[in-house]
Amino acid sequence: MAKKGQYTYEYPHPAVTADSVVFGYDGKELKVLLIKRGAEKEASTTAYAGEWALPGGFLDVEKDKTIAYTAKRELKEETGLRLSEKEFKEFGTFSDIKRDPRERVITIAHYALVKLTEVQADTDADKAEWFSLKEVPSLAFDHDKILRDAFSRLKQDIHFQPVGFELLPEIFTLPQLQNLYESILEVKFDRRNFANKMKHYGILSEVEDGTPRHGTRTPIKYRFDKENYDRLKGNGFRLEF
Amino acid sequence: MAKKGQYTYEYPHPAVTADSVVFGYDGKELKVLLIKRGAEKEASTTAYAGEWALPGGFLDVEKDKTIAYTAKRELKEETGLRLSEKEFKEFGTFSDIKRDPRERVITIAHYALVKLTEVQADTDADKAEWFSLKEVPSLAFDHDKILRDAFSRLKQDIHFQPVGFELLPEIFTLPQLQNLYESILEVKFDRRNFANKMKHYGILSEVEDGTPRHGTRTPIKYRFDKENYDRLKGNGFRLEF
């Protein structure tokens, strides 16, 4: 254990944290993963004790190779979720001088997209909880603003990059995909035009699962064509609204 | 002057800097502003002494309200250029554990666009110099990578937001505007289609400067319609390529 006051510098240094906004989709609406701040182990986490906050924590100056690694490590520690560093998308720095009452703390904010249906079992329910975006409580520090910024960044990104793969289960239906887009963009699309567009991109593969499609009301099942999907991510596209 | 070893912390803290990639356009090609690192005042700047680098410097933990302010302050100190905080666009954090040989330094990277023709006089030529993007020397730290990332970010942003206003002189011609876009995107557009598109956006106002247009070869002069320009920035648009 480190002794108090062991680390000295010629000039004042800020603390640096990585915070993560983890979005999940349950087939109906967009959710976000929050943790409850406790006065458990570290004395430094007592600020805003008991309040809800984004998962995240301090950069380990000596061990964390990059900030993305900090985000990954802290998410695992605080919520049980294991994501790879690549899945964290950095979207901004929050550096306001008063944002943490204890000392100067700069946070590098990230967002990540996960298949809620698959990861729900892995999230440590004692510490973490999924909240509907519409029912998020007020958060510690400036995490309200960070969350708002993350959502508007996701909203922007989705116009130019497909995001379904990260959020939907492997097999899904077109109405599900459309609902996902509508949840994120907060708009409504015409059913048939949306279907045409998605099919036109060539990122969907029909799934034959034995069940002979009974009626027109049972939606056709799809999976993503990973190859075309990634190509489209690289090239970018434009989804109107 | 601060005494040595005055600032102590329970856990190690990183240093935090703000670095800026300042792009300018001289009517022909895109340029970037670099500084020559010297062993002048601060002992801490001796790393990579004599090499070219991006302007930037350490966050003043006690005085700088935000990282953007650090960027603004350091740019002024190092190059003489005065920009407002809003003109700095943050595009990423560089946090590799080995990126600075002295200690752990996290940098928040920004880019800015300026009218080269107007600011050239303000840049302190003793310390700073404008380089063509094609002739940039190899840079200190990981600044090569930061510069590459800034350029590709600018390239992305220009697809969805007009950028001419920030880079061109107040009065300019359509060929100039097209050349700017072509310089950034590294592609060629069809002259007439480009003109049609720009006119269609409604952000151009023809300038009557007495000179009765001699021949068709003297390009028509324009200025930006600031109101429509800003509206377009807000809404976003899509420039194909």
Next chain:
DNA sequence: AGCTTTATGCGTTGCTATTACGCAAATTTT
């Protein structure tokens, strides 16, 4: 059970935007 409402897939039509060019005039280059 029988009727109404809703969800899904497959299309069509008109409109707008985009692309790929042609042409004339004047300047610059050779």
Next chain:
DNA sequence: AAAATTTGCGTAATAGCAACGCATAAAGCT
């Protein structure tokens, strides 16, 4: 003087997009 270049103005063909109709089966309702 001739040739090549640059600029503005225009047009035809095409592709993409938005708005909408129709048939069918499931789900909801009385």
